Amino acid sequence: MFNLETLCAVVEVAEELKTPLVLGITERFFSFVDVDILSAAMVRAAQKSSVPIALHLDHGHTYEGIIKAIRWGFTSVMFDGSLLPVIENLKRTKEVTRIAHSLGVSVEGELGYVGCCEHMDNINEDNIVTCDVAANFVDQTKIDALAVSVGNNHGAYRGTTKLNITRLGQLNDIISVPLVMHGGSKLSSDDYSNSIKCGITKINIPTDTSMAASEKLRNELSENPGANYIYLMSAVKKGVKDSVSKYMLHFNCISKAI
Numbered sequence: 001m002f003n004l005e006t007l008c009a010v011v012e013v014a015e016e017l018k019t020p021l022v023l024g025i026t027e028r029f030f031s032f033v034d035v036d037i038l039s040a041a042m043v044r045a046a047q048k049s050s051v052p053i054a055l056h057l058d059h060g061h062t063y064e065g066i067i068k069a070i071r072w073g074f075t076s077v078m079f080d081g082s083l084l085p086v087i088e089n090l091k092r093t094k095e096v097t098r099i100a101h102s103l104g105v106s107v108e109g110e111l112g113y114v115g116c117c118e119h120m121d122n123i124n125e126d127n128i129v130t131c132d133v134a135a136n137f138v139d140q141t142k143i144d145a146l147a148v149s150v151g152n153n154h155g156a157y158r159g160t161t162k163l164n165i166t167r168l169g170q171l172n173d174i175i176s177v178p179l180v181m182h183g184g185s186k187l188s189s190d191d192y193s194n195s196i197k198c199g200i201t202k203i204n205i206p207t208d209t210s211m212a213a214s215e216k217l218r219n220e221l222s223e224n225p226g227a228n229y230i231y232l233m234s235a236v237k238k239g240v241k242d243s244v245s246k247y248m249l250h251f252n253c254i255s256k257a258i
Helices: 004-017 027-031 035-048 063-072 086-102 117-122 131-141 165-174 189-197 206-223 229-250
Strands: 021-026 053-060 076-079 106-111 145-148 179-181 200-203
Touching: 004 021, 004 035, 004 206, 004 229, 021 027, 021 035, 027 053, 027 063, 035 053, 035 063, 053 063, 063 076, 063 086, 076 086, 086 106, 086 131, 106 131, 131 145, 131 165, 165 179, 165 189, 189 200, 189 229, 206 229
Parallel strands: 021 053, 053 076, 076 106, 106 145, 145 179, 179 200
Antiparallel strands: none
């Protein structure tokens, strides 16, 4: 989520469908919004919700950003060192895990190349994560979840996806922690089903949440150019709810809140 409208939309649809939820915000958005205020709203939303909600810092790149999220009351942080050499990624992730675990906060790490939709040709067998590297990474860092590169990429997919489901299954067999898929927007129903069967337990869909909001905004302004902002916020909220509910159906997580 990116602001109060998307926060309220996602929480409401989770409560309506009785779905457990991970509320995430990425560190790069710290420069676009007042995250001190927004994080307080996230914490309050989780506290008052009728469904279990985890609060997650996504794609944390700095110690400063990660410590901020922990102080805000987030239950999970991610250190994204995927662009670093594996040894340096391991070293920094291990240090983040040491700090976070001492405060009761879980940690997600990332391995392999998860590119962007503009660079899908860069995704190949040479830069998806291998089982031996991943197993050693989990063992050495003591992370609680691992985001893996198996042909997935950030952004909306264009054309045919290149998920290596066989590799994902192999990773699931050898790794003891939950696996995470970044770049989960606009995959096929079979992609989601097969990925979940092979160990994926969290799927990130921020691109489609953003696109659903902007598409709804464009449509409303096209049909009603004189609409005021209060009306437009309500329309955006509905667009996000409709999009997120479809993903919850794909993920088979409806009515799973206990």
